[in-house]
Amino acid sequence: xxxxxxxxxxxxxxxxxxxxxxxxxxxxxxxxxxxxxxxxxxxxxxxxxxxxxxxxxxxxxxxxxxxxxxxxxxxxxxxxxxxxxxxxxxxxxxxxxxxxxxxxxxxxxxxxxxxxxxxxxxxxxxxxxxxxxxxxxxxxxxxxxxxxxxxxxxxxxxxxxxxxxxxxxxxxxxxxxxxxxxxxxxxxxxxxxxxxxxxxxxxxxxxxxxxxxxxxxxxxxxxxxxxxxxxxxxxxxxxxxxxxxxxxxxxxxxxxxxxxxxxxxxxxxxxxxxxxxxxxxxxxxxxxxxxxxxxxxxxxxxxxxxxxxxxxxxxxxxxxxxxxxxxxxxxxxxxxxxxxxxxxxxxxxxxxxxxxxxxxxxxxxxxxxxxxxxxxxxxxxxxxxxxxxxxxxxxxxxxxxxxxxxxxxxxxxxxxxx
Amino acid sequence: xxxxxxxxxxxxxxxxxxxxxxxxxxxxxxxxxxxxxxxxxxxxxxxxxxxxxxxxxxxxxxxxxxxxxxxxxxxxxxxxxxxxxxxxxxxxxxxxxxxxxxxxxxxxxxxxxxxxxxxxxxxxxxxxxxxxxxxxxxxxxxxxxxxxxxxxxxxxxxxxxxxxxxxxxxxxxxxxxxxxxxxxxxxxxxxxxxxxxxxxxxxxxxxxxxxxxxxxxxxxxxxxxxxxxxxxxxxxxxxxxxxxxxxxxxxxxxxxxxxxxxxxxxxxxxxxxxxxxxxxxxxxxxxxxxxxxxxxxxxxxxxxxxxxxxxxxxxxxxxxxxxxxxxxxxxxxxxxxxxxxxxxxxxxxxxxxxxxxxxxxxxxxxxxxxxxxxxxxxxxxxxxxxxxxxxxxxxxxxxxxxxxxxxxxxxxxxxxxxxxxxxxxxxx
Numbered sequence: 001x002x003x004x005x006x007x008x009x010x011x012x013x014x015x016x017x018x019x020x021x022x023x024x025x026x027x028x029x030x031x032x033x034x035x036x037x038x039x040x041x042x043x044x045x046x047x048x049x050x051x052x053x054x055x056x057x058x059x060x061x062x063x064x065x066x067x068x069x070x071x072x073x074x075x076x077x078x079x080x081x082x083x084x085x086x087x088x089x090x091x092x093x094x095x096x097x098x099x100x101x102x103x104x105x106x107x108x109x110x111x112x113x114x115x116x117x118x119x120x121x122x123x124x125x126x127x128x129x130x131x132x133x134x135x136x137x138x139x140x141x142x143x144x145x146x147x148x149x150x151x152x153x154x155x156x157x158x159x160x161x162x163x164x165x166x167x168x169x170x171x172x173x174x175x176x177x178x179x180x181x182x183x184x185x186x187x188x189x190x191x192x193x194x195x196x197x198x199x200x201x202x203x204x205x206x207x208x209x210x211x212x213x214x215x216x217x218x219x220x221x222x223x224x225x226x227x228x229x230x231x232x233x234x235x236x237x238x239x240x241x242x243x244x245x246x247x248x249x250x251x252x253x254x255x256x257x258x259x260x261x262x263x264x265x266x267x268x269x270x271x272x273x274x275x276x277x278x279x280x281x282x283x284x285x286x287x288x289x290x291x292x293x294x295x296x297x298x299x300x301x302x303x304x305x306x307x308x309x310x311x312x313x314x315x316x317x318x319x320x321x322x323x324x325x326x327x328x329x330x331x332x333x334x335x336x337x338x339x340x341x342x343x344x345x346x347x348x349x350x351x352x353x354x355x356x357x358x359x360x361x362x363x364x365x366x367x368x369x370x371x372x373x374x375x376x377x378x379x380x381x382x383x384x385x386x387x388x389x390x391x392x393x394x395x396x397x398x399x400x401x402x403x404x405x406x407x408x409x410x411x412x413x414x415x416x417x418x
Numbered sequence: 419x420x421x422x423x424x425x426x427x428x429x430x431x432x433x434x435x436x437x438x439x440x441x442x443x444x445x446x447x448x449x450x451x452x453x454x455x456x457x458x459x460x461x462x463x464x465x466x467x468x469x470x471x472x473x474x475x476x477x478x479x480x481x482x483x484x485x486x487x488x489x490x491x492x493x494x495x496x497x498x499x500x501x502x503x504x505x506x507x508x509x510x511x512x513x514x515x516x517x518x519x520x521x522x523x524x525x526x527x528x529x530x531x532x533x534x535x536x537x538x539x540x541x542x543x544x545x546x547x548x549x550x551x552x553x554x555x556x557x558x559x560x561x562x563x564x565x566x567x568x569x570x571x572x573x574x575x576x577x578x579x580x581x582x583x584x585x586x587x588x589x590x591x592x593x594x595x596x597x598x599x600x601x602x603x604x605x606x607x608x609x610x611x612x613x614x615x616x617x618x619x620x621x622x623x624x625x626x627x628x629x630x631x632x633x634x635x636x637x638x639x640x641x642x643x644x645x646x647x648x649x650x651x652x653x654x655x656x657x658x659x660x661x662x663x664x665x666x667x668x669x670x671x672x673x674x675x676x677x678x679x680x681x682x683x684x685x686x687x688x689x690x691x692x693x694x695x696x697x698x699x700x701x702x703x704x705x706x707x708x709x710x711x712x713x714x715x716x717x718x719x720x721x722x723x724x725x726x727x728x729x730x731x732x733x734x735x736x737x738x739x740x741x742x743x744x745x746x747x748x749x750x751x752x753x754x755x756x757x758x759x760x761x762x763x764x765x766x767x768x769x770x771x772x773x774x775x776x777x778x779x780x781x782x783x784x785x786x787x788x789x790x791x792x793x794x795x796x797x798x799x800x801x802x803x804x805x806x807x808x809x810x811x812x813x814x815x816x817x818x819x820x821x822x823x824x825x826x827x828x829x830x831x832x833x834x835x836x837x838x839x840x841x842x843x844x845x846x
Contacts, residue, residue, distance in 0.1 A: 013469035013545075013562045292438035293431055299447070300427045306419045312515070313546025313561045318506040321538070321718040326656035327780050330803060334796035346798035353785070353801040356808070400791035407794050 057104040057132065057237060059083040059266045064243040067104060070254055071266060079259045083266045087114055090267035095121050099263035100128040100232075104240065106269040108137035115140060119229070128230040128261060133181055133237045144193060144227050148184040148218045149211060157199040160248055165196035167223060169256040173249035176220075179236025184218040192226020195219030197235070221253070232257055343397040350407060351392055354414050361417055381416045388413065423555045426450055453555060460551035464560040466493040467520075467547055471566035476712070479537045479573040485566055487528040487545065494522035498550050500557075503528055504543035508536040509568065534570040537665070539716040542566040571711040572665070576673045576830035583673070583834045587681050590842055608632045640682035642846040643741035644837070645733050645769070646671045650717055651691035651724035653748035656778070659826045663776045664719045666826035667746040670774060671714075672707055673830040674744065674837060679706040681841065686736050689714060690729045692722040724753065730761040734768070741769045742846055744833065749775045749807040749823060754814070762817055770845065773814055773821040774833050775807070 056065040060083070075081045082093040087110075094101040101122060110118070119141065122129055131138060136147055161178045163170035176197060185193050197220040198204075212218075220235030234254070238244035245251045258264055283291075337346055359366070359373050362380065374392050378385035391410055397403040430446040468490035474483040487503045497520045505511040510533035518526050534540055548559035608624050611631035624632040648654075648671050654664040675685045679700040687710055689696040698713040700706035724747070733743055743765055745758070758773075765771050784800040787793045811821045824832040840846050 012471075013564050288438040289435045292443065293435040296431050296434045296443065296446075300424065300431075303419060303424050303427050307421060307424060310419065310559075312500070312502045312548065312559070313504055313544055316504045316506050316543040318508055319541070321536075321662070322652075322655040322721055323657050323662055324652060324655045324721075326658070326778060327784070330781065330784060330799045331796060333802075334792070334799040337799065338792060338795040346795050349798040349802045349805065350794070353805055356805075403794055404788075404791055407788050407797075411788055 055105075055268070057240060058268055059104075062242065064241065065237075066242050067240045067266075069242045069245055070240050070251075070258075073251075073255060074259060074264060077255070077259065080263045081266060082263065083268070085268050085270045087267075087269070090265055091118055091121055093263070093265040094118070094127055094267075095125060096263055097125050097127070098261045099125070099265055100130055100258060100261045101265045101267060102130040102132070102258060103134075103267050103269065104132045104237075107131055107134045107141070109269055112140075122229040126229060128232060130232045130234065130258060132234045132240055133179070134233065135181070138183070138233060142224065142227055142231055144186050144190055144224055145183055145222050145231070145233060146186045146212060148182040150184075150214070150218075151182055151199065152203050152205070155199065155203040156201055157204055158201040161197040161200060161220065163196050164198055165194055165219065165221075167194050167196050167221070169253060169260075170196040170221060172256060173252035176248045176250050176253055177236065177238055177244060179220055179238060181235050182218050182220055183222045183233050183235050184212045185216040185222075186212075188213050188216045190224075190226065193217070193222060193224045196221040196223075221257075223257075343400070343403045347395075347397055347403060347406060350410060354410055355392065358414060358417050377413060377417065380418070381413060383413065383416075420550060420554055420557050422553070423450075423454060426453065426555065453553070457551055457553045457555040458558075460553060461556060461558045462493065462495050462497055462549055462551070464499075464547035464549045464558055465562075466491065466495070466497060466549075467499065468492050469545055469547075469562055469564045471542055471545075471564045473542075473566045473568045474532070476569045476571060477534070478571045478711075479534060482531060482533045483568055483570075484529050484531050485542065485568060487530065487564070488525060489518065489520065489528070490525040491520040491523055496521050496552075498552070498554070500548040500550075501528060502546040502548075503530045504546065505530065505532065506540060506543060508534060509540045509542075510535050532568060534568065537570050537572050537715065538718060540568045540570060542568070569712065569715050571708075571715055572668045572672060574669065574672050574707070574711065576669045577676065579673060579831050579834065580676050583677050583831075583838065584680055586838055587677065587841065590838075607635055609635055639844065639846065642678075642683045642841075643737045643739055644674065644678045644683050644685045644744070644846075645737050645741050646674060646685065646687045646744045647729055647733060647746065648687065648689045648714075649691065649724050649745070649747035650689050650695050650719045652719065652721045653724070653750055653753060654691075655719035655721065656748070658776055658778050658780075661826070662719060663748065663826070666776045666829050667774075668714055669826075670746055670830040670833045672710060673834055675700060675710050676707045677834050677837060679703075683846070687713070688729065688732055688736065689717050690724065690732065691720060692725045693728070694732055724757065726753075726757040726761045730765055733765060737769070740846075742837070742840065743769045743771045744774055745771065746774045749773075749810045749821070751806050751810060754810050759813075759817060762819060766818060770840075771819045772833075772836060773819055774829060775821070775823050776829055777807075777823045777825050779825045 054061045054063045054066065057067050059067055059071045062068050071081055071083065082089075084090050084093065090101065093099070101118070119129075121127075129141065131141070134141075138145060138147065157178050159178055160175040162175050163173070165171075178197075178199065182199055183195075185195065195217040198218050199220075222233045222235075224231045234240065234257070238247075239250040239254050245254065355370065355373050358377060359368055362373070362376050364373060364376065370393060374389050375385065377383070377392070378388045381388075391406060391413060395402075395406050397406055427450055430450060433446055434443055468488075470488045470490075472486045472488065474485055477483045485503070485505075487501070489499070489501065491497050497518070499518045499520065501516050501518065503511070503514050503516075505514065512531045512533065514530060516528050520526060532540075542564065544561040545564045546559055546561045548557050550557040608621060609632065611620060611625075611633050615633050619633045619635075621632050621634045624634075648664070648667045650664060654662065654667060656663045658666060671687055675687060678685045683700075685700040685706060687696075687698045688694060695717045696713045698706075698710040700709075703709045747753070747758070762771060781800045781803055785797050785804060788797050807823060811823065814821045820836070822829070822832050822836055
């Protein structure tokens, strides 16, 4: 065929005049990505820097069981409060004169060496140690006070307890809420030990079997000024918590007890300690030049990804013509009749088509009726007319197997026609 | 970012591993970043290249062609370029990427070989230019629209049938009168009598003048009109064999045009669905088949219904004199009985109408598969389709319209035979 140069279709570079809105739209993905990354980074920084401690009785915790309210109130009223989780800082702070060291929780996790150092520091400056519900950990700090283990398990103390002692702070505070524990003198009538807020109410008398002598004084608040260093034990942590401090005389009791000295050190012992060194991991044995090289490969890999990921222009667009899969309708119709078990209809169609083809092949008139064609088929193939009639006319399939048999016969007979 | 930047970064491993530490890493990284930044500003912008595409020859489907991309360095700087001459997959571009170094004001040509796999007007995609500096650490790239169209004509596979059909047609020429004499034949010439010629065709007056026996010969009438209507509606978009029904219809139209134009008839082709998509006429055309191919090239079937009233009006306005109107469409019950039959009387009042349609070979294949119950239901559904088209053909015959149905490969030949038959019997 003749071929002509298609000069009309020749084209030169058209200046891509992309409007600003389109450019913004295509840059939109990057802008959104940048904003998302920025927000994530800011949020992460914000959350890490302003991480709030929410351990129980923690001095920074604003949760119900935190003690931030008490600490801040003390600060507002002129007490010089030092808060720390670090042992060395706590030891250093409690070495200054006229201080109180408050250990709200975890008094038992300090190692023996740490405890001895702390106690000697307190004793040398005659500073006070305050503990909140220390339990049996108390015994490692002093042998003059102990846990009262003689309280009957059936005891039902009143909800509030009166001071019942001569300690001025307690007398001024009046009634406080009742806790679950009571502390007691190790020996009866120890000089310097004052017990306040003993349990009152039904069944609070001490029972036999305890290690505490029966006539030792008991109470939820014990102050001991006669030992190596003064010590105060608060038996109920609720007095100090953000939730419980505003009830009864709790606030008055805690604040006045802890503000007896000019300085207050709140030491919150953490789980990590200097004594618990981690075992050296494998990475410590790897030479540093190897680590540096491996880390340097990360940006190299990033560059490689950028090189490989850069497409050489956009994908080429193919404008495809419309194509309709026509045979689909046949399959759809077949599935429909198969699902409705329309065997008679399917067989009728196949018979009609066969008869029309056979009639044409036998050169029969198009007006020829079914019986005529069937008779000619029987004559031509030499088959039993009754059988041919059964196949082409009378048989009714009731199962798929019947249908298959009849259609096979039909196809066979049709193939026998010359 | 190029491979050279990666190599530079890998080279940075040496100082980093020799003197491990953050300071070394930062210094080396800083050097690389600064080198990259400097290089970025050294790279000439890709838009300094002038681009032009010159499409190659128009070809039949299956033949190779090409497109030439011309690059001109519009600046006086040296440009180091990688070029991607993108084409749609069906254009069959073998190699689209090439690299150039262009001195100032220099130009270059890229010849992209194309082997199209689809008929139609194939649009070129964008040209992407990637430019780098002498350092080659960073490359800048940009894509440009450089419009170009390569026209791929329909394959016209059936032209191999053309010689035999033309021979058949030529047999009609020069025959002595009685064999074919009748309506639609015209006097051709006088020649000497040879044994076997019918004595009734002897022109006695001429014989007296020539002192020898002379017979009159006849040939089929020339300058008849043939109007081929190719339906490009949704029914033509059906998949059939390798292509669509429309491809087979185009083949038929091309063969019939070649044949009828060769026999001296005037052929008009109308491609239409809801609107007229293409018109072509052999009138005053030196190469009707090529002109028709060009007219048909950009047309693809669309998902519209055909507007037969408009098509009938177009046919009537195309030819006022008696013509053979071939409607190449589908034997679809809905469209034939609701749309074609109502407009037939208007057409048949003046013209002879023939309806040609493409039979899907898969239907008869499905109808013959009868292995199990599912296959039988499918066979029944296929048979019912075939029966429907047969009954439609009967109805059309009743209305006086001859119809032809054949598979995609056979339809052109069948239609040509029909035309030759009509020509021989002078029914055009």
